[in-house]
Amino acid sequence: MSVLFINGEWRPASDGATIDVLDPATEQVIAQVASASAQDLDDVLAAAASGFHVWRSTPPAERAEVLDRAGRLLLDRIESIAATLTEEQGKPLDESRAEVRQSAEYFSWFAGEAVRAYGRLLPTAPGRRSWVERRPVGPVAAFTAWNFPASLPARKLAPAVAFGCSIVMCPAIEAPRTAAALVQALDDAGVPPGVVNLITGDPPRVSEHLIGSSTIAKITLTGSVPVGRTLVGLSATHLQSLTLELGGHAPVLVFDDLTQEQLGRAADALVRAKFRNAGQVCISPSRVFVQEALYEAFVDAVVDRAGQVELSPLANARRRDGVAALVSSSGAKIRCGGVRPDGPGFFYPPTVLTDIPPDSAVLRDEPFGPILPVLPFSTLEDGLQQANNVPYGLAGYVFTASAERADAAVAGLDVGMIGVNEVALASAASPFGGVGLSGYGREGGTESLEAYTVATAVTTKGAP
Structure with missing residues (x-):
């Protein structure tokens, strides 16, 4: 499978460029994936823009149904996805199965959150109404590390899809095929073209091109402190919002x-x-x-x-x-x-x-x-x-x-x-993130609503 998914289609890079994927247990090449060209990156930005126009207007219950179906598809495909994960990332097969199950949990949990993106009604004077509503932030550029090639993309895909955003997923080039399996599940579940896209390629070139576009409204990264600093600098031109999880000690x-x-x-x-x-x-x-x-x-x-x-x-x-x-x-x-x-x-x-x-x-x-x-x-x-x-x-x-x-x-x-007295901290229902050089913002839990939506305040009264 070519690992470029743009506007609902799998395709090779427009110039035919590829990247080798290695098995870390043998150091042997196990696959080649597409390396996106500038044309491919322009195409994915256009796809994300059109996908957002469609998806933001899709009823939350329909978004929830897509996520729920995708989560069940991941569980149906757990053995094949786990085998791919182990081959390209190296962790034991039992750990890979657990990671795919956790990814399915993110999809199913956020399917429920899609219909609970509540706003609030504000008390006002008679004859006036005032409320706050949550609107999708816009097209998202998501960058993930190689250590959890299923659950890290899932933690970003699920809330973006749930709350009406389109997304360009950029998995680590060391382990891209696992993220492709998640995107395939969403496609098979019925997500419209352009809503979910996947790009692989040279990381600096990909990030500079995507973040340099005014199409992207939101950046989310799970990665290192140096990469986080680079993306913060790139975001200065268009002032995109950021969620950064940059590791810890x-x-x-x-x-x-x-x-x-x-x-x-x-x-x-x-x-x-x-x-x-x-x-x-x-x-x-x-x-x-x-x-x-x-x-x-x-x-x-x-x-x-x-x-x-x-x-x-x-x-x-x-x-x-x-x-x-x-x-x-x-x-x-x-x-x-x-x-x-x-x-x-x-x-x-x-x-x-x-x-x-x-x-x-x-x-x-x-x-x-x-x-x-x-x-x-x-x-x-x-x-x-x-x-x-x-x-x-x-x-x-x-x-x-x-x-x-x-x-x-x-x-x-x-x-x-x-x-x-417990070491298991990550779950779909719990906010994930830190302070200091560990970054800012949270993904997971109801706190994801803050990351993938914006608050819009509306006040009305009768005719002037």
Whole structure:
């Protein structure tokens, strides 16, 4: 399948250009996808403009029906989509199936929200009426990363379609065919031509062309801080609204009131959360602070469990080399892992670090890989100071048996999402986003209404 979907049609690039897609487990080329030309980008902008004209006037109940059908199609196709996801992204097949199910959940949940995009009636003087209504923001340019090639596009496609926007989806070139499967489901479900489009190509050229057009009214990105800064700069000409999710460096506070059994369960949860998808998760626990009385026992528990993790590859050579450089320059004690295995594939083992110098880059820079630094802390105040000592603020975690400590830690963490004795934070019903360099705006939950609509205030009275 050619991975350009413009105005309801799959097609190759107008100039025939392609991009290789690699299997990260073998480093072999598994597919070639189209690389959009300037003409293709002009065509997709025209399609999005015409699609928006149609879709904004489509009754919300009809939009809901399309999304609901698309969600059911994803579940019907879960095995084939999951196989594609694993082949081009590298995560284990069970994780891929779970991601497709989550994508279907976004579609079905926002099908319900489509008919609940409420405004509000304002009290006014007799003879006057005043209300606020929510209108679709306009054509959307959506850019996603490669770590979750199904759920990240779904988190943007679902609210855009639900609330009456057209959208140009720009998936990561490392894993584009999974996003194409989501778009195919929407097409098969009956979305009109031009409402949902998909473009692949050179990322700087694609983003500059799309954002440089006054057609695009909204930009949404899940990606890195440097890319976020670039898109903010590009948006200055037309002042498009932005939603930016730019990663994090999630702290974990483990308190010393845990029993031995509770400590084991906390270690299980953290290792599972840290090393899924080879640590390439923006809300992944990436700095673990353990209260001193439990520190050594917790390190032992984490090291033991890390050695049992199923190894999956990183997405590309760039990521593998970046992870290796962070470990080698960390100045830390390597408790397990830390050595790249021989053979093909972008593999790096689960790695646990202790005795880490306070100025180590691994504590400052998001590792986005299978690296878990574990450090001690003394008091709650000390733990919070260390946890908040980065410019990111996406997610944070707390493990404690004390409700009082949990409340105090939650109040003190400067992040957008918090799990207390829980590591599963993302769902269709929950807003996803952070503070600081983690970006701004929220996707997921009813908060998506703010991202994909604008508030219009209307006041009327009788004839003049």
